[in-house]
Amino acid sequence: MRKNFMLLSILGMIVMITGCSLGNQQVTLATPPSAEKSDRNWKSVFLKVVTDDRVFEVKPTDPSIPSANFEGTEEELQAFEAKAFARVRHPMGKALNNVLLEEGYSVSAVMRETIKSAFRDMGYEIIEDESGIKPDTQIIETSIEQFWCWVEGNGLYMRIVTAMEISPGDHQVFEIEIEHHRNSMSASTGKFKRMAEESLVKYSDKLKRRYKL
Numbered sequence: 253m254r255k256n257f258m259l260l261s262i263l264g265m266i267v268m269i270t271g272c273s274l275g276n277q278q279v280t281l282a283t284p285p286s287a288e289k290s291d292r293n294w295k296s297v298f299l300k301v302v303t304d305d306r307v308f309e310v311k312p313t314d315p316s317i318p319s320a321n322f323e324g325t326e327e328e329l330q331a332f333e334a335k336a337f338a339r340v341r342h343p344m345g346k347a348l349n350n351v352l353l354e355e356g357y358s359v360s361a362v363m364r365e366t367i368k369s370a371f372r373d374m375g376y377e378i379i380e381d382e383s384g385i386k387p388d389t390q391i392i393e394t395s396i397e398q399f400w401c402w403v404e405g406n407g408l409y410m411r412i413v414t415a416m417e418i419s420p421g422d423h424q425v426f427e428i429e430i431e432h433h434r435n436s437m438s439a440s441t442g443k444f445k446r447m448a449e450e451s452l453v454k455y456s457d458k459l460k461r462r463y464k465l
Contacts, residue, residue: 276321277340278354279445281362284456286369296377298385302364302394308333315339315402316411321349334358338401338444351401351444359399362452363414367394370456374463393417398429401447408436408443410451428462430454 308318319339322332335358338351353359368378379385398413410432418424432451436443 276349277351277441277444279351279441279448280354280357281445281448281452283362283365284369284453286372294377295375296379296386296389297371298379298382298389298391299364299367300382300391300393302360302367303396304334304358304360304399305395305397306333306359306399308336315404316400316409318398318400334360337399337448338439340439351441360396363394363396363399363412366452366456367392367459370459370463373456374460391419397427401444401451403436403439406435406437408434408439408447410447412451412455414455426462428455428459430458 306318308320310319312319318333318336320329320333320336321339322329324332332350332352335352335354336350337353337359340349340351353362371378379389385391393416395415396413397415398411401408401410403409411430413427413429415425415427430451432447432454434443434447
């Protein structure tokens with residue numbers, strides 16, 4: 253009995269350390285909800301492009317730098333990186349597999365919906381097609397520079413950084429950056445999902461405070 257108990261204990265430790273490496277984990281992120289405001293400001297915005305310009309490294313020395321555990325063609329790697337937003341690590345710090353958005357989703361699509369939601373909350377009309385652009389429509393181009401969740405010490409972190417360019421009129425270029433932190437001794441898929449969703453709300457709130465026309 254004692255021998256069986258010891259074997260089970262050892263097996264449990266192995267699962268804790270290596271269990272996350274059995275395969276990449278997929279989640280769906282809920283973007284911040286928006287309410288159509290009755291006091292619309294009668295201005296409109298068109299999100300021309302939201303590009304994912306994150307730079308991934310194979311073996312970064314800093315866990316906050318995006319990295320991907322993937323082998324395939326360059327085209328397959330780009331598709332993989334477009335969905336990756338976290339990296340699982342075991343207690344000794346070794347990087348294991350990635351946490352990805354589910355098939356059909358991407359980081360740029362999640363950020364596009366988050367930005368649209370923020371502008372709706374501010375009373376803006378969202379122009380969905382370029383043919384609907386009006387003379388006074390603000391055209392926005394967004395570059396995603398960081399969208400990554402990681403474990404460091406006894407904490408879970410998430411950072412989102414975007415550069416936004418608005419035209420025409422008074423040409424504006426500004427950066428929105430947020431970092432979210434929670435104390436955590438472990439990092440399950442559910443915790444990564446929660447961190448990302450809370451960070452999206454935090455990003456949306458900061459965008460609404462920062463954006464002024």
